[in-house]
Amino acid sequence: MARNGTLRLTAFAAVLSGLATGGPAQAQQRTGIGEEAYSNFFENAPEGFIPPPLHPEGVRLRTEELGEGVYALFSDHPGVDNSGFIVGERGVLVIDAHINGEMARQIQSAVSAVTDRPILYLVNTNYHGDHTFGNSSFPAETKIIAHRATAERMRRFEHEREFLLPTVNGDTSVYADATLRLPDITFEESLRIDLGGRVVEVWHFGRGNTPGDTVVYAPDAKAAWTGNLVVGEESIAVVFEGRTSEYLATIARLAGTLDIRTIVPGHGFKTTGATLGRYMAYLSSLLNDVRRAFDAGWTEEETVAALSLEERWLPAADSQLAALRPFFVGLHRLNVQQTYLDLAGR
């Protein structure tokens, strides 16, 4: 059922091959990011987990028109954040602010290249710094929109700066210019934004990668920006904060509510609505497998070691994405650990 587009792999593989594939395997204190040990997350991740490579150095955002006035911005380093914008008669709505001022200005230049209308709104799809640290570099008149839970988490600004360090090779200069700029508008379930002659929908379908995951939908182009909820063609879900069964329910609600032709993921390659089916199948099998191991009395370590990622979820060994196989293998180990910790009540 899934239609596979042409996959390109450029710098992501190079970045991945430069990253360490290990880390201290087990730590005494284990929790999801949402809890107290927030900044210890990467140390507590299972052996083999590779932090996503988010360093923006040399990254260019490529503009792709998905429909009239609807534009995706795809990073040319596929691990690094994508973005996008939608143009109405009154002005523009931007999706995600990126990681620093330089990248935020790149987004604004991409907007100015197609319209001189003002950026009225900026939506943060989640609280992570790679989606929000660019907020302070948007015009003061731009209204920032986020889910209530995203706005709450954004207040932990210093924690987030620390947390992101492994994803930018420990380079604190990457977001030295970022200051905390909180949303002006928060919402619970959904918002309809009228840009003049064009309505944009902003949705929260429940928690997934974060508590406030937000999807921006352009109905006329049937295009959805999914943030970290769906991270691209041939990917698997990133269960950073546990609650795997809620993640599954969230994807099911998203799939049941919006008619999606194109997904612009927060990271990774452009994909289609069919990827939602893949995510539901992966999350279901993750839940079932971990539950079976837990019920059989296996320890967390035994479960992570035994439930390796099945070949069907990996890019083919001869595909252009083959270099990403170690990343997905490590990510799955994290997903198993997080799912186990849910069942164990953390």
Ligand SMILES: [Zn+2]
């Ligand atoms: Zn992200």
